[in-house]
Amino acid sequence: MSSMRTSRLRAATSHSMLALLSLISVFPVYWMIASSFRRPQDLYDQSLLPWPLSVGNYRQVFDSLDVVGLLGNTLVIAVVTAAGQLVICLLAAYAFAAWDFRGRTVLFMAFVATWLIPFQVTMISNYLVLSNLGLLNTLAGVIVPNLCSALAVLMLRQHMQAFPRELLDAARIDGRGSWTTLWTVVVPNLRPALASLSILLFISAWNEYFWPALVLQRANSVVQLGIRGFLTAEGDDWGAVMAASGLACLPVFALYLVMQRQVIDAFVRSGLR
Amino acid sequence: MFQIVFVEVAYSGALRVPGAGGGAVTVPARPVEALRPPLARRAVAALPPYLYLLPGLACLAVWTYKPVIEAVQLSFYHWNLLPTSPRTYVGFENYKRVFTLPQLRGAAKNTLWYILGLIPFAIILPTAIALGIRNLGGRSRTTYRALIFLPMLMAPVATAAVWRWLLDPQGIVNHALGLGSYNWLREERTALLAILAICAWQILGFATLVISAGLTGISADYAEAAEMDGASRWQVTRWVTLPLLRSTLLFMLLMTVLLSAQWTFPLLDILTQGGPADSTTNVYYLLWEYGFRSLDSGLASAAGISFFAVFAVVAALLVKLADRYSFADN
Structure with missing residues (x-):
């Protein structure tokens, strides 16, 4: 009887801990959305529910920022970066998983070590290279230097090593080349892993701040810089700033709503190893 | 081709x-x-x-x-990044400046504060929460997971904007605390704390989920065996579960040490620009300013190499330390 009571007490404690934590996590997001739907004259009224609702802030954002262009540019960067990383790292992981070759360990370490090298050490000379190539202020300048992801190689290699060797051997006996084997045997079997990895890469690229801020100095390029410009220019027009921030989060949040489990799993797995 | x-x-x-x-x-x-x-x-x-x-x-x-x-x-040259101006060889001059500039020393101290300040939110609190919630099952768990993870997905600029609004002199934080119009991000006393709090808010949920996942990976047999031998719940946690969780905890520690300065970067750039009076700047933010504001590429490179070396040594030491302890435990 008493053990049942303690276990119920324990469950209640867990629930209240988690409820508090959830509240802390969600409140700023809620406040962003709530503030963005307030009428401009109600902004400083701190009631928890915004009422009456208004889309005036959004109208102002659409009037002063090229929202569609910003979101479009960001989308292009995020999709192309994620797709490029996926293909390049898939090939590399395949090499590490399917062959024993001279220099394998050293080359693998060369990939892993990039995780340790801070971006700030390489930024100056990469900046100069882009400027020599005339790629500053272009979307390509944001994408190209980020096409290899150590994380993707690590995760894909892990998945491929768990892949049954017999299937590879069978394909080989069929006389299929390694290139055909990769696309007809390995990739179809890795589909769930590739899907969750591509979500992770897409979200990371969408939320990337540092490199786009350096390469694209114009505020009207990607959504992150658009808001930053807006924040400096409009200063205390919080309703509009919150509306713009909400728009910047919208695609990722929408993806999260639909594929919540895959998103969390991908992130958590990237943090486990 | x-x-x-x-x-x-x-x-x-x-x-x-x-x-x-x-x-x-x-x-x-x-x-x-x-x-x-x-x-x-x-x-x-x-x-x-x-x-x-x-x-x-x-x-x-x-x-x-x-x-x-x-x-x-x-890092051995003096050059202002302009293709037309000459590079002059200056030997170890830049490194000497790295280790003597008071501004850099302040930034290093702040970086250390960020690391120490984030450890409770990346490791200690998440471990406590993960242990507390491990027996929760089913739907409620999924909902909590989804909510806790939300901050990690938010675009950094949006995070910064929202928190600047929350911490605004007329914002809800001051309103709730009854502080009048205190400006958290403009006062030297609280600016660093505010940045730290925002960063903690971002990583707490992620860290909790990573450690929860680490806990699920541990077989329940060990704990059961210990309980059979009459170990209390706390003893099981302290002597069985936590040691088995070591590699996950070490990974989070490494991330915190190596990445604190990166996690705080966008917040610094958008919210305080390192101020007021350099009270929030960290090593990487200062490096960025040297490189792209003062155009002192030699100093920025020397600082980058130095910090990289220091971080690498610390990381190697941590890994080594963990290895030794794991031997002691087995």
Whole structure:
């Protein structure tokens, strides 16, 4: 009887801990959305529910920022970066998983070590290279230097090593080349892993701040810089700033709503190893 | 061009089979192949993995390793990044400045504060929460997970904007605390704390989920065995669960040490620009300012190399320490 009571007490404690934590996590997001739907004259009224609702802030954002262009540019960067990383790292992981070759360990370490090298050490000379190539202020300048992801190689290699060797051997006996084997045997079997990895890469690229801020100095390029410009220019027009921030989060949040489990799993797995 | 390379890959990939499978059964079908000198054939057979690695390695070489070497070179020069102006060799002058500039010392101290301040939110609190909630099951758990994880997905600029509004003199935080119009981000006393709090808010949920996942990976048998032997719940946690969780905790610690300065970067850039009076700046933010505001590329490179070296040594020490403790435990 008493053990049942303690276990119920324990469950209640867990629930209240988690409820508090959830509240802390969600409140700023809620406040962003709530503030963005307030009428401009109600902004400083701190009631928890915004009422009456208004889309005036959004109208102002659409009037002063090229929202569609910003979101479009960001989308292009995020999709192309994620797709490029996926293909390049898939090939590399395949090499590490399917062959024993001279220099394998050293080359693998060369990939892993990039995780340790801070971006700030390489930024100056990469900046100069882009400027020599005339790629500053272009979307390509944001994408190209980020096409290899150590994380993707690590995760894909892990998945491929768990892949049954017999299937590879069978394909080989069929006389299929390694290139055909990769696309007809390995990739179809890795589909769930590739899907969750591509979500992770897409979200990371969408939320990337540092490199786009350096390469694209114009505020009207990607959504992150658009808001930053807006924040400096409009200063205390919080309703509009919150509306713009909400728009910047919208695609990722929408993806999260639909594929919540895959998103969390991908992130958590990237943090486990 | 890629197309051609890959056709060759497929071809040589198939070639490798006879060598590996033993017996040159398929090779005689092509007499030309058989006449090739064995060395060349072996070289072709060894080629495929390197060809698959080529695009990735090329990216690493061009965008990571070459720049690191160039940063080392730059760190011995004085140059303002303009192609027309000369580079002057200054020896170790830049490194001397790195270790004597008071501004850099302040930034290093702040970085240390960020690391120490984030450890409770990246490791201690998440471990406590993960232990507390591990017996919760089913739907409520999924909902909590989804909510807790939300901050991690928010775009950094949006995070910064929202918190600037929350912490605004007329914002809800002051309103709730009854503080009048206190400006958290403009006061030297609280600016660093505010940045720390925002960063903690971002990583707490993520850390909790990572540690929860680490806990699920531990077999329940050990804890059950210990409980049979009469160990209390706390004893099981302290002597069985936590040691088994060590690699997850170490990973979070490494992330915190190596990445604190990166996590705080966008917040600094958008919210405080390192101020007021350099009270929030960290090593990487200062480095960025040296490089792209003062255009002092030599000093920025020397500082980058120095910090990288320090972080690498700390990381290596941590890993080594963990190794030693794991031996003591077993």
